Amino acid sequence: MPGMIWLSHPLVVLLLVALLGAVLLGATVLFWRQAPARSKIPRAQKRREEALRRMAALAERLRQQEPELDPKPILELPLEMLVQKMLADELSLESVLCSYLEEGHDSSCGLAQFLEKPAAKDGVIVKVLKAQGAIPFVKTNISQTLQSYDCSNPIYGQTLNPQNLKKTPGGSSGGEGALLAEGGSILGMGTDTGGSIRIPASFCGVCGIRVTGYRLSYSGVASAVKGRKAGITVAGPLARDVESLALCLRALLSEHMHRLDPTTPFLPFREQVYSSNRPLRIGYYESDGFTQPSPSMARAVKLTSRLLRDAGHQVIPFSVPRTEYAFFHLYQGTLFADGGATLLEKLQGDIVDPSMKNTVNSLRLPDSLKRFLAWIWKYIEPRVSQIFEMLCGVGTPKKLWELHQAVEEYQQEFIAKWRSLDLDVLLSPALDPAFYIGYPAKANTSISYLALYNLLNFPAGVVPVTTVTPQDEKELAFYKGYYRDSSDKNFLEAVRGSVGLSVAVQCIALPWEEELCLRFMKEVETLVKNQMEPK
Numbered sequence: 001m002p003g004m005i006w007l008s009h010p011l012v013v014l015l016l017v018a019l020l021g022a023v024l025l026g027a028t029v030l031f032w033r034q035a036p037a038r039s040k041i042p043r044a045q046k047r048r049e050e051a052l053r054r055m056a057a058l059a060e061r062l063r064q065q066e067p068e069l070d071p072k073p074i075l076e077l078p079l080e081m082l083v084q085k086m087l088a089d090e091l092s093l094e095s096v097l098c099s100y101l102e103e104g105h106d107s108s109c110g111l112a113q114f115l116e117k118p119a120a121k122d123g124v125i126v127k128v129l130k131a132q133g134a135i136p137f138v139k140t141n142i143s144q145t146l147q148s149y150d151c152s153n154p155i156y157g158q159t160l161n162p163q164n165l166k167k168t169p170g171g172s173s174g175g176e177g178a179l180l181a182e183g184g185s186i187l188g189m190g191t192d193t194g195g196s197i198r199i200p201a202s203f204c205g206v207c208g209i210r211v212t213g214y215r216l217s218y219s220g221v222a223s224a225v226k227g228r229k230a231g232i233t234v235a236g237p238l239a240r241d242v243e244s245l246a247l248c249l250r251a252l253l254s255e256h257m258h259r260l261d262p263t264t265p266f267l268p269f270r271e272q273v274y275s276s277n278r279p280l281r282i283g284y285y286e287s288d289g290f291t292q293p294s295p296s297m298a299r300a301v302k303l304t305s306r307l308l309r310d311a312g313h314q315v316i317p318f319s320v321p322r323t324e325y326a327f328f329h330l331y332q333g334t335l336f337a338d339g340g341a342t343l344l345e346k347l348q349g350d351i352v353d354p355s356m357k358n359t360v361n362s363l364r365l366p367d368s369l370k371r372f373l374a375w376i377w378k379y380i381e382p383r384v385s386q387i388f389e390m391l392c393g394v395g396t397p398k399k400l401w402e403l404h405q406a407v408e409e410y411q412q413e414f415i416a417k418w419r420s421l422d423l424d425v426l427l428s429p430a431l432d433p434a435f436y437i438g439y440p441a442k443a444n445t446s447i448s449y450l451a452l453y454n455l456l457n458f459p460a461g462v463v464p465v466t467t468v469t470p471q472d473e474k475e476l477a478f479y480k481g482y483y484r485d486s487s488d489k490n491f492l493e494a495v496r497g498s499v500g501l502s503v504a505v506q507c508i509a510l511p512w513e514e515e516l517c518l519r520f521m522k523e524v525e526t527l528v529k530n531q532m533e534p535k
């Protein structure tokens with residue numbers, strides 16, 4: 001055969017051998033570089049299995065010692081009531097969840113290189129909570145590197161959403177959301193760079209708040225990417241109700257925290273702001289003009305604004321300025337200002353989780369190729385083009401300062417708009433309903449409603465207000481998205497099949513106004529509850 005003759009040419013044979021050699025060499029290098037990860041991961045998995053076995057044995061012992069004890073009514077108590085009962089010696093429950101650096105435990109961030117490096121001491125938040133009587137009892141799962149809003153990593157696997165096992169609980173603090181939703185805990189701590197507290201809270205039907213940067217100490221919180229000065233990662237609690245979030249912040253915003261970490265302002269919890277009942281001026285928007293809200297997201301805002309208006313608050317339409325610019329140029333610009341170098345360094349020699357592959361593979365491309373792809377995609381999908389542009393990083397310290405300046409200017413523009421309407425707080429969609437597993441990586445522009453407040457550094461919390469109805473599901477048939485691109489298409493696929501799943505709204509306040517944000521969240525929670533309860 002002529003083809004066989006061609007194949008037997010010595011140069012072709014040589015080339016084939018060289019190619020095979022290169023592939024084998026590449027595979028060997030990769031295997032060798034991943035060797036530490038491959039040996040650490042099974043050990044971490046074994047430690048988790050042992051911990052679960054110990055927990056099951058303890059539960060069994062308790063059952064035998066106290067056969068009459070029914071934990072369900074205790075676990076269903078709101079934290080506030082639980083505290084009252086404990087203070088009155090009616091209960092002695094030892095369980096407050098915390099997933100932060102705790103002495104003697106790893107905080108892996110889903111990364112092999114963070115394994116087997118137990119913290120030498122408790123982080124500040126853990127210290128303050130423990131001093132107030134909290135007992136951390138479990139560390140919950142997160143997304144690899146925390147830079148994704150799914151909840152999967154190669155060490156502990158994928159966490160599922162208890163409301164629908166085909167859906168993700170959201171991330172990065174997805175384990176907390178799932179555990180709270182199942183009644184396995186009463187309070188959890190998460191971190192939030194682009195919605196990582198608020199997304200799992202809304203996907204799982206619980207509450208969560210991201211506080212103004214630096215109001216809570218970040219000392220002793222493990223993180224794959226540290227050092228950002230805009231779009232910073234902040235700490236915050238998740239719980240089943242707003243009162244529990246308030247209780248947690250009341251405990252944390254103390255002199256004790258300020259003494260342990262003087263970089264946090266000494267700004268104790270302002271009780272009078274939280275408990276005030278003066279009517280509020282509330283701005284609201286159903287759409288940011290960038291991510292078309294799902295029918296249930298839009299309905300949740302409509303429903304909440306109507307309830308607020310009926311309750312005597314003033315509700316005023318608001319529009320977000322320049323969302324596309326804010327999301328790509330400012331938010332993603334700060335997120336990947338280093339071109340992803342820090343993130344890639346943390347993943348060196350590690351197994352990359354499928355939920356991170358898209359981001360990691362794109363970041364690994366040479367900048368020239370990223371720029372070329374940005375140019376090509378401009379004519380196919382402009383939003384993908386902007387992502388590739390941002391993944392190149394800013395380049396020089398001067399450019400970084402210019403970016404920081406642009407963020408500050410945008411903050412001032414937003415605040416000026418807020419002030420011109422004389423608003424107290426703002427109401428917006430969150431991100432709902434829960435996505436199918438694997439979809440967060442495919443629809444990463446849909447976090448725009450949440451990431452905006454990371455960029456602005458405003459306190460923002462989510463409260464579940466409704467569930468997806470068959471009518472919401474039907475209306476998805478008309479969902480096109482504003483850009484009609486792959487991210488819009490993936491968003492539509494991600495939220496399908498969600499009848500009965502939770503839908504939240506987002507409550508926002510100006511920087512340092514956590515108490516007002518919580519008061520607004522509480523108002524929303526109460527109005528929704530009253531409306532559901534038969535009169």
Ligand SMILES: CCCCCCCCCCCCCC(=O)O
Nearest residue numbers: 147192193194195196359362444
């Ligand atoms: C193709 C690569 C696209 C990269 C897009 C980046 C998406 C950013 C998701 C950030 C999620 C932050 C989660 C968090 O709040 O911690």
